[in-house]
Amino acid sequence: DAGVTQSPTHLIKTRGQQVTLRCSPKSGHDTVSWYQQALGQGPQFIFQYYEEEERQRGNFPDRFSGHQFPNYSSELNVNALLLGDSALYLCASSRRQTNQPQHFGDGTRLSIL
């Protein structure tokens, strides 16, 4: 039973570029959330997807967008990258109708030069 998988593991981009990160949820999960973890901080909630729609959003600009596919996998897109976007991006999945905690992937380390 595969857990949450994220790709790529590491990524290096330059300012102004665009990036797409991918996430496959744990088997049986239908909800995907994305978090940004800057160095020395805890994860910060970006947004959550369920039934292919964005359901909740944290305090992040419109440069951050996402998508959820019919198989529940998800993408996080970031446009016009800034140096401050350098962080670990974590994907977490859960099953909507339960109170079970979220399961996290190992993250994508994004570095902006």
Added chain:
Amino acid sequence: DQQVKQNSPSLSVQEGRISILNCDYTNSMFDYFLWYKKYPAEGPTFLISISSIKDKNEDGRFTVFLNKSAKHLSLHIVPSQPGDSAVYFCAASERPNNNDMRFGAGTRLTVKP
């Protein structure tokens, strides 16, 4: 906005002794609290949770205490083992299945043999 605070960036304890990790929050709407453990290069792993209707929840060597009037919770690990060495994150949300969790900045626990 730092709604969840972990004021101790690091903690070092001797193997076999008790580890106490603390967490404070400011949002009185928070009703569900979790602790996650994170090893390097891995995503956070759920450890234990507690809802506001309880003041204590125990799971093996791990116990979480909640003082709602003080807006404070703590994680006790006893006895501590070297394998417990990790970063511990406190998280809070308004509902158990609310994916908009707010995380503290984490406490790095080192258990010395």
